[in-house]
Amino acid sequence: MIEFRNVSKSYDDGTLAVSDLSLIAASHEITVLVGSSGCGKTTLLRMVNRLVTPTSGQVLIDDVDVADRNPVELRRSIGYVMQNSGLLPHRTTVDNIATVPVLQGTPAREARQRAVDLMETVGLDPSMARRYPWQLSGGQQQRVGVARGLAADPNILLMDEPFGAVDPIVRADLQRELLRIQGELGKTILFVTHDIAEAITLGDKIVIVATGGRIAQQGTPEEIMADPADDFVTSFLGLDEARALHVSGRLVVDPTGRPVGRLA
Amino acid sequence: MNFLVAAWEWLADPVNASGPSGWGARTVEHLWYTALATVIACLIGIPLGYAVGHSHRFRTFIVSSTGAARALPTLGVVTLFGLLLGIGLEAPMLAFVLLALPSVLAGAYAGVEGAPRDAVDAARAMGMTEWQILFRVEAPLGMPLLLGGIRSATLQVLATATLAAYVGAGGLGRFLFLGLKTQNYAMMLASSLVVVGLAIAVDLAFEIVDRLVRRSFPTGVGAAV
Numbered sequence: 001m002i003e004f005r006n007v008s009k010s011y012d013d014g015t016l017a018v019s020d021l022s023l024i025a026a027s028h029e030i031t032v033l034v035g036s037s038g039c040g041k042t043t044l045l046r047m048v049n050r051l052v053t054p055t056s057g058q059v060l061i062d063d064v065d066v067a068d069r070n071p072v073e074l075r076r077s078i079g080y081v082m083q084n085s086g087l088l089p090h091r092t093t094v095d096n097i098a099t100v101p102v103l104q105g106t107p108a109r110e111a112r113q114r115a116v117d118l119m120e121t122v123g124l125d126p127s128m129a130r131r132y133p134w135q136l137s138g139g140q141q142q143r144v145g146v147a148r149g150l151a152a153d154p155n156i157l158l159m160d161e162p163f164g165a166v167d168p169i170v171r172a173d174l175q176r177e178l179l180r181i182q183g184e185l186g187k188t189i190l191f192v193t194h195d196i197a198e199a200i201t202l203g204d205k206i207v208i209v210a211t212g213g214r215i216a217q218q219g220t221p222e223e224i225m226a227d228p229a230d231d232f233v234t235s236f237l238g239l240d241e242a243r244a245l246h247v248s249g250r251l252v253v254d255p256t257g258r259p260v261g262r263l264a
Numbered sequence: 265m266n267f268l269v270a271a272w273e274w275l276a277d278p279v280n281a282s283g284p285s286g287w288g289a290r291t292v293e294h295l296w297y298t299a300l301a302t303v304i305a306c307l308i309g310i311p312l313g314y315a316v317g318h319s320h321r322f323r324t325f326i327v328s329s330t331g332a333a334r335a336l337p338t339l340g341v342v343t344l345f346g347l348l349l350g351i352g353l354e355a356p357m358l359a360f361v362l363l364a365l366p367s368v369l370a371g372a373y374a375g376v377e378g379a380p381r382d383a384v385d386a387a388r389a390m391g392m393t394e395w396q397i398l399f400r401v402e403a404p405l406g407m408p409l410l411l412g413g414i415r416s417a418t419l420q421v422l423a424t425a426t427l428a429a430y431v432g433a434g435g436l437g438r439f440l441f442l443g444l445k446t447q448n449y450a451m452m453l454a455s456s457l458v459v460v461g462l463a464i465a466v467d468l469a470f471e472i473v474d475r476l477v478r479r480s481f482p483t484g485v486g487a488a489v
């Protein structure tokens with residue numbers, strides 16, 4: 001369980017990124033933080049592994065304040081997946097995946113073997129093992145990023161817009177795989193996105209963050225869709241009148257009559 | 265053409281080539297000065313450049329001081345140190361280190377500072393210590409730039425090491441200054457040609473090392489896990 005207790009963050013230049021936010025992310029669930037760019041999602045995520053120190057308030061993992069933990073050990077115990085994969089350009093796929101286990105002292109051979117197993121888990125062909133990041137497609141790089149996040153078998157996985165830079169088809173694929181993996185592994189996942197559709201697809205619980213790091217609403221996708229708390233949420237969900245959808249024959253159309261979908 | 269022939273004959277004459285003050289021995293001496301100055305510059309410049317590149321602090325200090333050091337006229341520095349330290353190797357060696365330092369420092373600094381931010385950030389997020397980030401991520405990724413800095417430092421010192429003879433030390437400069445004094449232009453030209461040949465050979469050696477580094481690590485880096 002990850003708990004944010006009255007956390008605020010103002011950066012040195014005075015930017016107030018998060019203000020007095022409290023939140024609980026339950027164990028073995030995917031909690032999605034969703035909000036527009038610059039609303040403080042990354043800041044929140046990075047408080048969990050101490051890449052960002054809150055100006056006030058606490059972040060607790062299973063009731064232990066992360067501020068009391070050694071940052072290096074803490075980070076090794078938490079998986080981290082970021083948007084542009086952040087792969088080490090001078091290391092092959094297996095060596096990238098094996099990074100944390102090797103840091104923890106796992107013999108290189110063993111760590112590489114496990115890395116190859118993980119490649120299968122995330123749907124990467126074993127022939128990619130010896131490739132360098134720049135020899136992989138964007139989608140493949142993200143798979144390597146996910147495998148790397150899982151390599152040390154962490155309880156917690158932090159994912160910062162991990163599928164934000166790939167095309168919609170690959171993104172849907174990656175989302176499906178993540179749900180499958182989560183079904184097997186049951187990690188505690190904190191997932192950041194600006195895409196409400198992605199949040200609804202992945203989230204056991206969704207937290208809508210408004211500018212300034214304030215929670216606009218939280219709940220299950222069903223709760224939020226059924227009962228948006230205010231105009232901001234309504235508009236963020238795309239449920240406002242201006243975007244209300246209608247059925248026209250077998251097509252679903254927007255208010256201007258443009259088709260946006262089809263009934264099954 | 266006459267001068268070239270004369271220079272060639274001077275080089276070919278065993279009397280000029282062999283012995284402790286022949287051009288063979290002077291060449292070895294010249295290379296030794298070059299290597300010593302470059303190594304000392306590396307011992308100072310690499311740690312300093314890495315520290316600044318990793319911490320992203322004191323950057324303007326480095327940039328302005330290397331700029332200033334580059335503007336120093338080496339002959340003036342040799343003379344100044346010669347007056348202070350007397351005849352011998354110390355004065356020119358100090359000047360050569362000063363000459364080599366900016367390039368090494370800039371190479372070390374730029375390589376580490378230029379490592380992709382995403383990769384460094386990910387390394388930190390995965391729980392690498394600052395030392396591990398420096399030596400396992402930034403330094404390997406900065407290797408080509410560092411190598412480039414050492415390369416130009418070496419070549420600069422190699423060309424300038426002739427000035428050692430100006431304050432009584434050895435190296436190929438001996439023949440230049442002797443030839444100047446005795447109007448032996450064949451000797452001057454011959455020793456200049458040796459310096460040029462050395463520079464080409466050393467540059468070629470660096471080129472090979474550079475290619476090896478880039479080939480074994482396709483992103484141009486030095487170390488695996």
Ligand SMILES: Nc1ncnc2c1ncn2[C@@H]1O[C@H](COP(=O)(O)OP(=O)(O)O)[C@@H](O)[C@H]1O
Nearest residue numbers: 011013015017036037038039040041042043044
């Ligand atoms: N290191 C920093 N220094 C100053 N301001 C920052 C820093 N990081 C983020 N910010 C600012 O804090 C706000 C929240 O940023 P961030 O957490 O990255 O938002 P998000 O991930 O939701 O896009 C933004 O206004 C951003 O410009």
Ligand SMILES: [Mg+2]
Nearest residue numbers: 041042043160
């Ligand atoms: Mg962000």
